[in-house]
Amino acid sequence: MEGVVLIRNGLDASRSTLLRILRGGATDGAIPEVPRDPLRWRPAPGSHSVGELLWHVADVEDKWVTERVLGQSYRPRYQTRPFDPEAVLPPWTDLIRYLEESRAQTLDALEKMGEPALNRPVEFLRRTTTLGQVYTTLIHHEGYHTGQIAHILGLIRRAGW
Template identity: 30%
Template sequence: MSLGEVLKDALDRNERYMIPAVEGLSRDQLMLRPAPESNPIGWLMWHLSRVQDYAVSTLSSEETEWVKGEWYKHFNMAPDPGYRGNGDSNEQVDAFSAPSAQILIDYYKAVRQNTDKFLNSLNESELDRMVPPVRGTDLVPLRERLPGIMVESIHHGGQVSYARGALLGRGWLDA
């Protein structure tokens, strides 16, 4: 199994819980907060998709799906390819208006297609390729950026699944 296949498998496993946690939710349910300062499912799903989209576009020198696919229009947001919600205040999260659950899922899946294309292109020698960092200006080896894509997706995917159970109870996922 190649490195790209291993990373894609981790994302696939995360999606087995994350996607069903979002499916069928109303816009009101997508915007419920488990606690006053916790992020709602809709915002989390948008954010994790934006982070993955931005990271992969930066690493592959491709345009973000956000701009290329004009997804920003579905979210009534600006086409800013770099904005992904990092550090958003409670007021900014409150101002976010989730589109339908299906649009959130469709955007994620479009991003994931780009991620898979990128991961399929990886080989061992590319891990030493110098790429832009998440923060700062000094380039870093690609091997230091790849784990961040996985951690961000799995971390927030778990939050989405947990929030679904916390807000709506058990029984939403067939084990």
């Protein structure tokens, strides 16, 4: 199996897990909207909300692929980044659309670059690595935050919100 296929499978698996969490465990179907108050709720001071984490997952994917894979300048979609003090959480539908669009860009760039480019060196997270490692870090990043989202949504759902 080639690296591009492995990376695509990893991206598909990580996104599938995130969507299943958002659906309350269902493997397919519509994603029910999380109302604004639960979307913004933080389990503790200094922690992040489900909305901030969803925004962060989409934003980081957009930024890393735009800058490192495509070699273009990144501009935040909502004028700020998710954890900026002045950030205003976008509406639910915008967050879901951003997740979809950033993933579409990621997969398109992966398919277009091809296998040999996975070994191309790039500066990433203050070190030199490869484009393949950028992609595998995206998979890990989404999985990490999916666990946080699952935990927070579990608290919200058990509270009856």
